Amino acid sequence: MDSDKINLELGCTTCTTQTTYSVPIGPVHPALKEPIQFTFRLSGERIVGVDIKPGYAHRGIEYMGMKRNLIQVLYLAERICGICSISHPLALTQAVENAAGIEVPPRAQYIRTIIGELERIHSHLLWAGVAAHELGFDTLLHLVWKVREKVMDLLEQLTGNRVDYAIPIYGGVRRDIPDEKAGLAYEALSYYKNLLQDMINAFLHDKSVAMRTSNVGVLTYDDAVALCAVGPTARASGVKKDVRQDMPYLAYADMDIRAITPEDYGKPVVGDVFDNIVVRLLEVDQSIKIIEYCLEHMPGGELTSIPKVAALLAVLKKADGEGIGRHEAPRGEVFHYIRLEAGVEAPVAWKVKAPTYSNLMSWVPKFMGDEIADIPIIAASIDPCMCCLDRATLVDQGGGEAVKLKEELVKLSREKTRRMCG
Amino acid sequence: MIFATLIKQLLHKPATNPFPVKYMPKSVTGLLGKVARGEARINPPVPVPTDLRGKLTYDRDKCIGCQLCIKVCPANVIMFKPDEKKIRIHVARCTFCHQCVDICPTGALGLSNEFLLADTDRFSPNLIVE
Structure with missing residues (x-):
């Protein structure tokens, strides 16, 4: 990767007369949906440098979780993010089941998959609406969000809640999908199948969308790989990376899931905002197929391996060990690590890595060389979620510089290992 | 188009x-x-789905005061009344996960379709179940 391109030095040290100026955007700004601070270095209209400072939405959720029992932690995890309100619990339940050695019955795995994919449909349509709004195409925003209502209604029918579905529990799921509800699901899926081509026409065959998004916010294949981008952001750059494909879990192992790239639409990979729209719309189609497969091939049997919640609490209290859980959230890979100790109800350690954390640095090459007016759509193109992202905060009591670089962090990490090993 | x-x-x-x-x-x-x-x-x-997770219902006579619901509630909604060995539910804080309904050994807690819970006073009688 070109090291000059990702230049975080904002001051111009070599030139005698100033040819660039800086524009701060954020932490709170109408162009941004959530708090984050950008400092752009501009030469005329062109962006020549960008500094990103997250850390304005930290809530200390992992710390709160370490003071609660695991069932309470599940609902806390659901509230890490409002859009990914099944992705975090799916990753957490997998981590805890991994640590405590709890089996999940096949029917429960299929139900989890269905709810997870329904969430992907609603998240991608929500993003498509936001993208249209950022382009100034509010007609499309309202049209897409009208279409999105159907999946929200279906989720409410299946789970009882419009958001924060409270469906997974350690060892299974809490609600079945009986035949009459499966009928509702089929109905919603056929609604989407009929409308998807309209959506693709409205976005991808529209002159104004193409003008504003083609060759804007380009993330090349090499940059995406070097910066460890995940999810649709990476796939839009042609990186065939998808947890469902690479490490199948739940019901995904029974299907042939392939990471979707712009090539599937029959266009060369550019990695621009247009490709992001292509990938997300095609993934809605993929999700519809996955849900159909799950509904058709849903195995019978138990919903959970430990039906009594009080017994589950006892099993979790006895559990000892550590586990990881990964899930392909709509924005990319979400990762949960948990450590349990026998006799302690609360997790001893809980670590969450949300997709936006991995995608954050891909903003830097995306912004470079583009215009000020492109900032909102490029910022939205990775589908950022600050409340997912902010998982740690650094407080320096001495009032010193509260920024740690990689070398210092490695040093601190090694010191902690030595301290813990005695 | x-x-x-x-x-x-x-x-x-x-x-x-x-x-x-x-x-x-x-x-x-x-x-x-x-x-x-x-x-x-x-x-x-607008009609609500058949098993919407709405306001909690509480059958006082069935409650044995085991406090399991208090243990699993993620939002600390439920308060124990030690004199009567019964509970009080502050619906204003409820997150509607209904984990308490799942754990209740006697079926004293249940779910209802009621969702009109907007109020200016979080201690109003409409928002307290006991």
Whole structure:
């Protein structure tokens, strides 16, 4: 990767007369949906440098979780993010089941998959609406969000809640999908199948969308790989990376899931905002197929391996060990690590890595060389979620510089290992 | 093509349900009085799904005071009353996960379809179940 391109030095040290100026955007700004601070270095209209400072939405959720029992932690995890309100619990339940050695019955795995994919449909349509709004195409925003209502209604029918579905529990799921509800699901899926081509026409065959998004916010294949981008952001750059494909879990192992790239639409990979729209719309189609497969091939049997919640609490209290859980959230890979100790109800350690954390640095090459007016759509193109992202905060009591670089962090990490090993 | 969709939209009935009335009344109590006298009508809300997770129901006689619901509640909604060995539920804080319903050994807790829970006082009788 070109090291000059990702230049975080904002001051111009070599030139005698100033040819660039800086524009701060954020932490709170109408162009941004959530708090984050950008400092752009501009030469005329062109962006020549960008500094990103997250850390304005930290809530200390992992710390709160370490003071609660695991069932309470599940609902806390659901509230890490409002859009990914099944992705975090799916990753957490997998981590805890991994640590405590709890089996999940096949029917429960299929139900989890269905709810997870329904969430992907609603998240991608929500993003498509936001993208249209950022382009100034509010007609499309309202049209897409009208279409999105159907999946929200279906989720409410299946789970009882419009958001924060409270469906997974350690060892299974809490609600079945009986035949009459499966009928509702089929109905919603056929609604989407009929409308998807309209959506693709409205976005991808529209002159104004193409003008504003083609060759804007380009993330090349090499940059995406070097910066460890995940999810649709990476796939839009042609990186065939998808947890469902690479490490199948739940019901995904029974299907042939392939990471979707712009090539599937029959266009060369550019990695621009247009490709992001292509990938997300095609993934809605993929999700519809996955849900159909799950509904058709849903195995019978138990919903959970430990039906009594009080017994589950006892099993979790006895559990000892550590586990990881990964899930392909709509924005990319979400990762949960948990450590349990026998006799302690609360997790001893809980670590969450949300997709936006991995995608954050891909903003830097995306912004470079583009215009000020492109900032909102490029910022939205990775589908950022600050409340997912902010998982740690650094407080320096001495009032010193509260920024740690990689070398210092490695040093601190090694010191902690030595301290813990005695 | 989007234009054709938009023209079609014009002919559709609006999806918005003007609940409870189309325009904000000058006085809410005045409106309620009119409704009581039969001079005004309230639009019914959009029907809810069959097993919506709404306001909790509590069967006081079935409750044995085991406090398991208090243990699993993620939002600390439920308060134990040690004298009577019964519970009080503050619905204003409830996150509607209904984990307490799942764990209740006697089936004293249940779910209802009631969702009209907006109130200016979090301790109003409508928001306390006991």
